[in-house]
Amino acid sequence: xxxxxxxxxxxxxxxxxxxxxxxxxxxxxxxxxxxxxxxxxxxxxxxxxxxxxxxxxxxxxxxxxxxxxxxxxxxxxxxxxxxxxxxxxxxxxxxxxxxxxxxxxxxxxxxxxxxxxxxxxxxxxxxxxxxxxxxxxxxxxxxxxxxxxxxxxxxxxxxxxxxxxxxxxxxxxxxxxxxxxxxxxxxxxxxxxxxxxxxxxxxxxxxxxxxxxxxxxxxxxxxxxxxxxxxxxxxxxxxxxxxxxxxxxxxxxxxxxxxxxxxxxxxxxxxxxxxxxxxxxxxxxxxxxxxxxxxxx
Amino acid sequence: xxxxxxxxxxxxxxxxxxxxxxxxxxxxxxxxxxxxxxxxxxxxxxxxxxxxxxxxxxxxxxxxxxxxxxxxxxxxxxxxxxxxxxxxxx
Amino acid sequence: xxxxxxxxxxxxxxxxxxxxxxxxxxxxxxxxxxxxxxxxxxxxxxxxxxxxxxxxxxxxxxxxxxxxxxxxxxxxxxxxxxxxxxxxxxxxxxxxxxxxxxxxxxxxxxxxxxxxxxxxxxxxxxxxxxxxxxxxxxxxxxxxxxxxxxxxxxxxxxxxxxxxxxxxxxxxxxxxxxxxxxxxxxxxxxxxxxxxxxxxxxxxxxxxxxxxxxxxxxxxxxxxxxxxxxxxxxxxxxxxxxxxxxxxxxxxxxxxxxxxxxxxxxxxxxxxxxxxxxxxxxxxxxxxxxxxxxxxxxxxxxxxxxxxxxxxxxxxxxxxxxxxxxxxxxxxxxxxxxxxxxxxxxxxxxxxxxxxxxxxxxxxxxxxxxxxxxxxxxxxxxxxxxxxxxxxxxxxxxxxxxxxxxxxxxxxxxxxxxxxxxxxxxxxxxxxxxxxxxxxxxxxxxxxxxxxxxxxxxxxxxxxxxxxxxxxxxxxxxx
Numbered sequence: 087x088x089x090x091x092x093x094x095x096x097x098x099x100x101x102x103x104x105x106x107x108x109x110x111x112x113x114x115x116x117x118x119x120x121x122x123x124x125x126x127x128x129x130x131x132x133x134x135x136x137x138x139x140x141x142x143x144x145x146x147x148x149x150x151x152x153x154x155x156x157x158x159x160x161x162x163x164x165x166x167x168x169x170x171x172x173x174x175x176x177x178x179x180x181x182x183x184x185x186x187x188x189x190x191x192x193x194x195x196x197x198x199x200x201x202x203x204x205x206x207x208x209x210x211x212x213x214x215x216x217x218x219x220x221x222x223x224x225x226x227x228x229x230x231x232x233x234x235x236x237x238x239x240x241x242x243x244x245x246x247x248x249x250x251x252x253x254x255x256x257x258x259x260x261x262x263x264x265x266x267x268x269x270x271x272x273x274x275x276x277x278x279x280x281x282x283x284x285x286x287x288x289x290x291x292x293x294x295x296x297x298x299x300x301x302x303x304x305x306x307x308x309x310x311x312x313x314x315x316x317x318x319x320x321x322x323x324x325x326x327x328x329x330x331x332x333x334x335x336x337x338x339x340x341x342x343x344x345x346x347x348x349x350x351x352x353x354x355x356x357x358x359x360x361x362x363x364x365x366x367x368x369x370x371x372x373x374x375x376x377x378x379x380x381x382x383x
Numbered sequence: 384x385x386x387x388x389x390x391x392x393x394x395x396x397x398x399x400x401x402x403x404x405x406x407x408x409x410x411x412x413x414x415x416x417x418x419x420x421x422x423x424x425x426x427x428x429x430x431x432x433x434x435x436x437x438x439x440x441x442x443x444x445x446x447x448x449x450x451x452x453x454x455x456x457x458x459x460x461x462x463x464x465x466x467x468x469x470x471x472x473x
Numbered sequence: 474x475x476x477x478x479x480x481x482x483x484x485x486x487x488x489x490x491x492x493x494x495x496x497x498x499x500x501x502x503x504x505x506x507x508x509x510x511x512x513x514x515x516x517x518x519x520x521x522x523x524x525x526x527x528x529x530x531x532x533x534x535x536x537x538x539x540x541x542x543x544x545x546x547x548x549x550x551x552x553x554x555x556x557x558x559x560x561x562x563x564x565x566x567x568x569x570x571x572x573x574x575x576x577x578x579x580x581x582x583x584x585x586x587x588x589x590x591x592x593x594x595x596x597x598x599x600x601x602x603x604x605x606x607x608x609x610x611x612x613x614x615x616x617x618x619x620x621x622x623x624x625x626x627x628x629x630x631x632x633x634x635x636x637x638x639x640x641x642x643x644x645x646x647x648x649x650x651x652x653x654x655x656x657x658x659x660x661x662x663x664x665x666x667x668x669x670x671x672x673x674x675x676x677x678x679x680x681x682x683x684x685x686x687x688x689x690x691x692x693x694x695x696x697x698x699x700x701x702x703x704x705x706x707x708x709x710x711x712x713x714x715x716x717x718x719x720x721x722x723x724x725x726x727x728x729x730x731x732x733x734x735x736x737x738x739x740x741x742x743x744x745x746x747x748x749x750x751x752x753x754x755x756x757x758x759x760x761x762x763x764x765x766x767x768x769x770x771x772x773x774x775x776x777x778x779x780x781x782x783x784x785x786x787x788x789x790x791x792x793x794x795x796x797x798x799x800x801x802x803x804x805x806x807x808x809x810x811x812x813x814x815x816x817x818x819x820x821x822x823x824x825x826x827x828x829x830x831x832x833x834x835x836x837x838x839x840x841x842x843x844x845x846x847x848x849x850x851x852x853x854x855x856x857x858x859x860x861x862x863x864x865x866x867x868x869x870x871x872x873x874x875x876x877x878x879x880x881x882x883x884x885x886x887x888x889x890x891x892x893x894x895x896x897x898x899x900x901x902x903x904x905x906x907x908x909x910x911x912x913x914x915x916x917x918x919x920x921x922x923x924x925x926x927x928x929x930x931x932x933x934x935x936x937x938x939x940x941x942x943x944x945x946x947x948x949x950x951x952x
Contacts, residue, residue, distance in 0.1 A: 096777025205658030
């Protein structure tokens with residue numbers, strides 16, 4: 087096999103190397119703050135690599151949710167916790183290293199058994215025109231395997247309400263800066279529309295409800311960071327957070343009661359059903375993540 | 384280049400596993416778990432590229448998307464628990 | 474006429490969880506939806522007794538490998554019934570429990586309770602590997618939150634430990650699915666079983682999946698998270714965790730070994746390793762249970778031991794296609810009897826702690842004198858755990874014994890008998906305390922009726938269902 091390193095391959099190598107190094111730095115660093123920073127870099131590079139691997143929708147979700155929001159959560163932790171990192175016993179490190187090495191060899195052997203095949207891809211593309219959307223990933227996400235997404239929306243709703251149930255009274259951290267106040271107030275309407283646009287874009291191109299929702303959450307959090315309260319009643323925010331799970335379940339139930347089957351959209355109604363579901367996921371993801379930040383309703 | 388990414392994914396998995404076992408700090412272990420997740424996701428996405436069709440396989444993409452949301456949810460719970468624990472210790 | 478749709482079993486509890494957040498009619502909503510979900514589960518079970526073929530449903534109308542499949546066959550219908558029964562009685566108990574203490578947690582409890590029910594139904598119905606991953610996450614994350622519910626430091630620590638191990642296990646499971654998908658290109662279990670018949674590559678993927686399921690079901694040596702987690706939380710949550718949440722991974726293991734994996738020499742070695750771990754779980758779990766001085770930890774270690782039964786039988790899953798019906802019956806009944814009995818015991822322990830305000834065995838109220846219902850609850854459920862005759866536990870262990878003798882695994886049968894003896898050694902101290910006539914142990918505090926009755930009925934059901942096992946297990950092997 088000829089090993090030809092073209093320009094694109096050099097890019098792959100560089101990205102991969104940077105990814106690995108940022109992961110190492112994040113894990114190895116003694117200071118938890120540095121670990122957090124390197125983790126955000128790692129997430130960002132992950133997203134870039136996935137764009138290289140032709141997975142732009144997933145890259146978007148990773149950069150927004152996996153890198154930015156997870157990084158935000160970890161910084162909350164680093165700020166609030168003691169920064170201790172004791173060295174583990176040598177014995178632990180020895181057998182952990184041994185096990186890791188074994189797994190490496192094991193997985194390398196497994197790699198030799200993987201072949202290039204079509205898997206489910208061809209089926210998806212064949213049925214794409216029946217799904218109601220033009221984007222393949224969103225067709226899988228909201229139609230072919232929509233049931234997974236229903237449970238997933240459930241998981242994120244559950245996590246945030248679990249957070250609330252712990253009853254941690256957090257002092258809302260805010261930065262009393264007129265520049266921030268003004269900027270967040272100006273940008274919020276734009277962010278609302280932009281996130282809505284990204285959600286709508288998911289129907290025929292790269293985008294989707296989770297990405298849009300997380301973006302909107304970012305805008306809301308920025309607004310709250312400046313110390314301002316959202317001009318919405320607490321009960322409205324409550325309803326918004328449950329909207330995703332509620333609407334999705336109700337639509338699934340509705341189609342079951344009507345005789346089509348659970349979560350089975352009739353062909354003509356599939357696009358509109360998916361759009362309604364996407365909107366509900368958009369608004370609930372935004373307010374759920376905002377609630378996770380603000381810690382109270 | 385596919386094999387390069389597969390090996391990268393496996394390397395991510397094992398270094399994060401090593402650090403998960405070895406680290407004494409909750410934050411480090413949480414980061415290690417997230418990096419482990421990213422390794423598994425990279426494995427999936429590389430598999431998606433490993434097809435004969437023109438565009439990559441959208442099914443692993445959807446699976447990874449779900450996986451990321453689930454991982455963020457779990458991280459949120461973990462962060463909340465750790466904060467609660469630290470608060471109690473004060 | 475509304476046709477029966479498997480989606481109802483999942484969507485109904487999901488909607489219930491959302492509606493239950495609306496106060497103040499929370500309790501009525503909880504009661505109404507619990508009854509509805511219970512009736513739906515009973516209907517599904519009776520449905521499986523009717524037909525001869527399993528009910529497959531492809532969500533969205535897309536057949537696998539494109540879509541996700543739900544399957545209602547004898548085994549899953551039976552477990553749906555089990556989930557329904559335990560959940561209903563825990564719900565009745567909780568209505569009263571959160572009325573008298575932990576009122577703040579009672580606001581959110583119902584949300585998690587119904588979410589758990591939805592996740593359990595989703596798990597037992599699904600036949601898609603990734604869907605099982607998401608359902609497993611639903612269960613694990615809800616369980617983590619339930620463990621942390623009381624809010625004191627011990628619970629949070631146990632919950633955090635549980636969470637970390639749970640995420641690790643989920644990531645391993647996901648890795649296993651990734652490997653299987655890379656090799657075979659399908660996620661549906663039935664399609665996978667067809668593709669696996671001649672190949673060997675699945676062995677690689679089996680390792681992370683087995684480790685993941687072992688961590689999740691607290692098999693030795695991954696059992697360390699269970700005793701703190703199940704004992705640090707409120708009684709209804711402990712009941713749900715020990716009786717229901719711990720079972721799905723073992724169920725998945727059964728499905729994989731009996732329906733998906735083909736015959737292969739290396740699988741035989743793996744089955745031997747798993748059965749050794751199961752035997753060790755029985756011994757070590759029982760040993761620690763005997764040594765415990767507090768009720769809840771005792772029951773938690775007992776769960777570790779009882780789960781060992783399910784793993785010591787792995788060679789039987791592997792070798793036992795000829796006796797497939799018997800294997801399924803034994804497994805199902807063991808899970809069923811343990812679920813009802815353990816839930817009843819945890820609920821009764823909640824009663825004990827309510828009266829005595831303490832967890833230690835030596836402070837346990839003399840229930841035989843003051844609260845006979847609770848004593849009988851403990852008696853019936855304890856007897857089922859040990860496997861005394863007439864109880865469902867006895868029939869389960871008898872079936873296992875019969876199976877192991879027929880297939881020539883005498884050692885396994887012997888260990889299971891020993892396990893019953895060990896179980897009696899840790900159940901007996903509980904009974905002993907009930908009869909204690911020490912004056913300070915007569916607590917006058919009356920236990921709320923609903924709490925007592927629900928615990929008692931569950932225990933009684935655990936015991937008496939031994940007499941109707943014929944009816945219960947009739948449809949198990951269908952499909």
